[in-house]
Amino acid sequence: MPELPEVETTRRGVAAHLVGKRLLGAEVRNPKLRQPVPADLTARLAGVRVRAVERRAKYLLVRWQEDSLLLHLGMSGSLRIVRDREAPGRHDHFDLLLPRQLRLRYRDPRRFGLALLAGARPELHPLLRDLGPEPLEPGFSGETFVQAFRGRRASVKQLLLDGGIVAGVGNIYACEALFLARVRPSTPAGKLSAARCGRLATAVREVLQHAVDVGGTTLRDFVGAEGEPGYFQHELAVYGRAGLPCRACGGPIQVKRLGQRSTFSCGRCQR
DNA sequence: CCGGACGCCTGTCGGC
DNA sequence: TGCCGACAGGCGTCCG
Numbered sequence: 001m002p003e004l005p006e007v008e009t010t011r012r013g014v015a016a017h018l019v020g021k022r023l024l025g026a027e028v029r030n031p032k033l034r035q036p037v038p039a040d041l042t043a044r045l046a047g048v049r050v051r052a053v054e055r056r057a058k059y060l061l062v063r064w065q066e067d068s069l070l071l072h073l074g075m076s077g078s079l080r081i082v083r084d085r086e087a088p089g090r091h092d093h094f095d096l097l098l099p100r101q102l103r104l105r106y107r108d109p110r111r112f113g114l115a116l117l118a119g120a121r122p123e124l125h126p127l128l129r130d131l132g133p134e135p136l137e138p139g140f141s142g143e144t145f146v147q148a149f150r151g152r153r154a155s156v157k158q159l160l161l162d163g164g165i166v167a168g169v170g171n172i173y174a175c176e177a178l179f180l181a182r183v184r185p186s187t188p189a190g191k192l193s194a195a196r197c198g199r200l201a202t203a204v205r206e207v208l209q210h211a212v213d214v215g216g217t218t219l220r221d222f223v224g225a226e227g228e229p230g231y232f233q234h235e236l237a238v239y240g241r242a243g244l245p246c247r248a249c250g251g252p253i254q255v256k257r258l259g260q261r262s263t264f265s266c267g268r269c270q271r
Numbered sequence: 272c273c274g275g276a277c278g279c280c281t282g283t284c285g286g287c
Numbered sequence: 288t289g290c291c292g293a294c295a296g297g298c299g300t301c302c303g
Contacts, residue, residue, distance in 0.1 A: 273303105274302105274303095275301105275302090275303095276300105276301085276302085276303105277299105277300085277301080277302100278298105278299095278300090278301105279297105279298095279299095281295100282294105282295090283293105283294085283295085284292105284293090284294085284295105285291105285292095285293090285294105286290105286291090286292090286293105287289105287290090287291090
């Protein structure tokens with residue numbers, strides 16, 4: 001579910017309620033996520049003052065002086081600010097307790113997500129250590145792709161999904177960026193010219209920035225921290241549009257499997 | 272090192 | 288109506 005724009009939308013909504021506040025603890029109802037939620041989560045969180053809520057790739061980091069909480073939303077996760085009295089649903093696995101009878105509620109039906117304590121320097125955590133550059137930060141450019149794609153025979157689509165090359169791009173935005181850049185998803189990455197790498201980097205940045213600006217993509221269940229849906233689904237050019245006319249040339253949008261993921265593209269616009 | 276397949280888990284949808 | 292398979296926004300692991 002959540003890719004960079006959805007996680008960033010969540011981060012902004014969550015940060016407004018957490019930064020500078022003291023946490024009162026946690027209530028864990030089901031610790032079974034990708035890895036078990038730490039059994040001592042309440043003890044570790046109680047009384048700490050949150051300094052920042054950051055995002056790295058699709059991870060969220062709640063940071064305080066001595067430690068940090070690393071959160072991932074998996075395929076189906078969301079975080080919402082709710083009132084104490086609001087009853088949790090079947091898939092609301094834990095809450096962080098906030099002042100003023102508020103809670104940060106973690107929901108994840110498929111439980112592919114994650115909540116781990118990651119220390120005072122979470123950037124050194126194994127899950128974060130080897131990530132590629134943030135596409136919306138300086139330090140990411142066509143040169144990133146030129147170097148990462150060199151000698152690689154895998155498709156450019158598959159490498160776009162590799163967080164070690166560029167952070168935060170998932171299936172939706174990989175398809176959309178390739179369309180914007182007019183690059184065929186199945187092209188072996190190593191065969192892309194520097195010019196096309198440049199176009200692709202620009203497209204990645206543009207599509208992600210635009211999606212952040214409109215609150216992400218809501219296909220079925222994504223909502224931001226205040227429960228609001230995103231709007232980027234109305235602007236998808238190819239993702240989920242198999243058989244529909246390309247918005248640029250009118251030709252049919254195709255869907256193929258590439259690395260076990262559905263890949264949408266326009267056979268005429270993308271070469 | 273690289274690329275491909277698989278599994279984790281629940282929900283939904285389409286076809287029969 | 289019910290059943291069954293395919294598929295879904297991610298990602299770590301295993302194998303050749």
